[in-house]
Amino acid sequence: MTKVDIISGFLGAGKTTFIKQLIEQVFTGEKLVLIENEFGEIGIDGGFLKDAGIEITEMNSGCICCTLVGDFSKALQKVLEDYRPDRVLIEPSGVGKLSDIVKAIEKVKKNAEIEIGGKITVVDGKNAKLYLKNFGEFFADQVKHASTIVVSRTQMMTNEKVEECVRMLRDENGDAAIITTPWERLGKEAICRALEHGAEIEELLHHHHDHHHDHDHEEDCCGHEHHGHHHHDHGEDCCGHGHHGHHHADEIFMSWGKETAHKYTDEELDFLLKALSETEGYGTILRSKGIIPMDDGTWKQFDLVPEEYEVREGQADYTGRVCVIGTDLKEEELMRLFHI
Numbered sequence: 001m002t003k004v005d006i007i008s009g010f011l012g013a014g015k016t017t018f019i020k021q022l023i024e025q026v027f028t029g030e031k032l033v034l035i036e037n038e039f040g041e042i043g044i045d046g047g048f049l050k051d052a053g054i055e056i057t058e059m060n061s062g063c064i065c066c067t068l069v070g071d072f073s074k075a076l077q078k079v080l081e082d083y084r085p086d087r088v089l090i091e092p093s094g095v096g097k098l099s100d101i102v103k104a105i106e107k108v109k110k111n112a113e114i115e116i117g118g119k120i121t122v123v124d125g126k127n128a129k130l131y132l133k134n135f136g137e138f139f140a141d142q143v144k145h146a147s148t149i150v151v152s153r154t155q156m157m158t159n160e161k162v163e164e165c166v167r168m169l170r171d172e173n174g175d176a177a178i179i180t181t182p183w184e185r186l187g188k189e190a191i192c193r194a195l196e197h198g199a200e201i202e203e204l205l206h207h208h209h210d211h212h213h214d215h216d217h218e219e220d221c222c223g224h225e226h227h228g229h230h231h232h233d234h235g236e237d238c239c240g241h242g243h244h245g246h247h248h249a250d251e252i253f254m255s256w257g258k259e260t261a262h263k264y265t266d267e268e269l270d271f272l273l274k275a276l277s278e279t280e281g282y283g284t285i286l287r288s289k290g291i292i293p294m295d296d297g298t299w300k301q302f303d304l305v306p307e308e309y310e311v312r313e314g315q316a317d318y319t320g321r322v323c324v325i326g327t328d329l330k331e332e333e334l335m336r337l338f339h340i
Contacts, residue, residue, distance in 0.1 A: 002080060002114045003087045006101055009122035010131050010139045011094035011287040011305065011325060014152035018122050018183055019091055025188050026195075030086040033079050035072075055083065072101075076108050087117070094287060094325070095138050095253050098145040118195045121146035125165045125180075126153050127306060132168065135252070135286075143172045148195055150179045254283070256331055257323040262339040263295040272337050273302060273309045276324070282337065283329035290322035291315075 007022075009015030023032060033055050079088060092101050098119060105116055121142045124131070128151075131139040143149065149169055154162050162180055169178060177194045179186070269292070276285045288304040291314045301314035322338055334340075 002085055002112070003117040004076075004090065004105055004114050005087065005117040005120065006090045006092065006098065006105070007118075007120045007122065008092050008096065008098045008101070008142045008146070009094060009152075010124070010135070010142055013094070013122040013124040015091060015094075015122040018120075018150055018152070019089060021183055022089070022191070026191050027087060027089075031083070032087050032089060033083050033085040034089045034091060035075060035079060036091045055079075072104050073108050076105070077112060080108075080112050080114065088114075097138060097141040099141055102145060119145060119147045120150060120195070121148075121176075122150045122152055123165075123169065124153060124305060125151040125157050125162060126308070128165050128168060130306070132172075138252070140172055143169055143176075146173060146176045148177045148179065149173065150183065150194075152183075154180050155182045252327065253286070253325055254327060254329045255323065255325050256329050256334055257321070258335075258338065258340050260292060260320040260322060260338055260340050262320065263293045264300075264339075265295050268339070269294070269300060269302070269311065273304060273311070275337060277304050277307055277309050281330070282324075282333050283326050285324060285326040285329075287325040288323065290320065291317055292320040292322065 007015050007019055009018075019034070023034075076088070076090075079085070090101065090105075092098070098121065102116065102119065105114070108114065123143065128139075132143075151162070151165060151169075157165070166178055166180060169176075179191075179194050181190070183191070276282060276288050285304070286306065288309075289302060291299060291301045293299055293316075299314040299316050300311050302309060302311045304310075324334060
């Protein structure tokens with residue numbers, strides 16, 4: 001029986017770093033396959049995780065729901081047949097709905113010896129309130145359907161802010177195990193306990209047919225019937241437009257991705273990262289990442305969320321690549337900003 005774990009996180013939550021920790025500390029000795037589903041025209045994270053010796057199937061697609069009900073199920077079945085892994089880790093797009101992913105895996109269960117293990121959502125503690133307010137349909141879905149919630153960046157938050165974040169998450173999900181200790185301080189046993197607790201709760205809820213599982217029949221964005229439960233009927237979406245029911249990611253989010261041969265100076269990189277994270281001149285930027293060549297011959301990899309970014313040394317690639325995710329993106333201004 002192959003265990004399938006889903007590790008979701010809204011945009012730049014830190015899930016890739018958490019997955020690397022799971023691979024290196026928690027799932028050591030297991031035959032692992034990672035399936036990454038990247039929202040965006042250019043995949044950036046793949047190279048980072050290939051360093052850990054994990055096989056990656058990358059699927060770039062604007063509509064994650066369509067990817068899941070079509071290509072995703074085939075990709076998962078192929079992985080199971082070709083690699084016969086002990087465990088499959090699924091890292092969905094940062095704007096994917098966890099409920100859709102679970103439904104897609106349930107379909108594969110009919111033809112494969114698999115069981116769903118952890119449904120883990122990594123939440124950016126510093127931006128959780130902002131995301132819930134503006135993008136509740138996507139963010140809340142990931143929180144509501146998680147068996148374990150990992151709050152990232154708590155080391156940058158006051159105790160009061162951490163407690164406020166946990167209360168907000170509890171309002172959305174009263175049963176999940178919530179990890180608030182910075183994960184680099186946690187040992188294998190502590191992480192395993194949290195994941196097992198989440199799985200136990202999930203099993204309990206399943207057996208008691210809890211109200212969370214009492215769903216109406218609806219259709220997803222691709223016209224397939226599913227058992228979904230949305231609280232968005234006749235409401236307003238994050239952009240203030242009235243809507244009825246289910247959205248998919250490319251109705252709300254834009255993704256702009258380009259290759260670039262420009263060699264950047266430290267000053268140029270600093271300027272563009274500040275412009276993206278601190279101003280609104282390029283649209284509402286929710287996430288940006290890239291790997292780019294520098295004028296001194298080195299390569300830099302950057303990762304950005306609102307009001308925050310990090311830069312680290314990167315491995316040389318065949319060309320530079322950048323990706324920006326947000327709403328109302330101004331593509332011409334982005335081209336100028338990145339010297340493309």
